[in-house]
Amino acid sequence: MALIQNRKTKEISGVVRQILSPEAWKDELAELRKAEKELTRAHDRLAEKRRYSGWVKIEQNYAFTGPGGTATLADLFDDHSQLIVYHHMLKPADPSPCEGCCMVADQIPHLAHLHARDTSLVFVSKAPTVEIEAFQKRMSWAIPWYETKDSFNADFDVATGFGINVFYRDGEDLYRTYFTNGRGVETLGTVWTLLDLTPLGRQENWEAAPDGTQQTQPYHWWRRHNEYG
Known part of the structure; x- marks a missing residue:
């Protein structure tokens, strides 16, 4: 009798739904929360594997064209140690740019x-570049965006389609540290999920990371975007 009182079904907008008592709803939510916490910890373990994974040194020079003219791969780092590159499927004279790539761009923090x-x-x-800049203006995006001039896409597993590569710079030396494509890009778009792709991670002291990784307390480094530095 208690089960009947706490749970019944009802058709709503053509779909049969479970209608619960407040107590039964909270019990079910607690089970969902447990599964969500397990998923969060699984994501943490996966990001930890990325931080400890091996790298490949880049021996070839690559050329790009951007708003400031010609650039090298090292220039794309813009004085930072880590670089995330999203390979957008915008092609020359493309009348219908990839909707999925555009959704990714809309969600970049x-x-x-x-x-x-x-x-x-x-x-x-x-x-x-002229078409990239026109498309950026049309879509109101301010993401740094470069034209690839050589075999860069193909050499980094994006001969066709889309993907994301992560690189690290140590002085003059450049390394490839990570790659994903397909549904691997679905979780992109927040600061945390993007940093989780990098070899330094979120750089917070709760994370397991290789010795020598500089870390700070979580939360304390967060700022409004116009208040850093």
């Missing part, structure tokens, strides 16, 4: 928060 963690983020595409 203010870059000041990434810069505060020594991380740059840029987009690259095969479209010429």
Whole structure:
């Protein structure tokens, strides 16, 4: 009898729904919360694996064109140690740019928060710079965006389609540290999920990270985007 009182079904907008008592609803929510916490810890373990994973040294020079003219891969770091590159599918004379790539761009956070963690983020595409700039203006995006000039996309597993690569700079040396594509980009868009892709991570002292990683307390480094530095 208690189960019947706490739970019944009702068709709402053509869909049969479970209608619970407040007590039963809270019990069910507690079970969902437990599963959510398990998923959060699983994400933390995955990000930890990224921080400890190996790197590949980049031996080839690559050329790009952007708002400031020609650039090298090192220039894309913009004086930061880490670089996240999103390969957007915008192509020359593209009348219908990829909707998925555009959704990714819409969800990129203010870059000041990434810069505060020594991380740059840029987009690259095969479209010429003039078309990139026109598309940026149309979409009201301010993300640094470069035209690829050579085999950069193909050499980093994005010969066609889209993807995201992460790089690290140590003086003159550049390293590739991570790559994903397909549904691997679905979680992108917040400061935290983007930093979780990088070898330095969120740089907070609760994270397990290789010896020598500089870390601070969580929360304490957060600022409004116009108040860093």
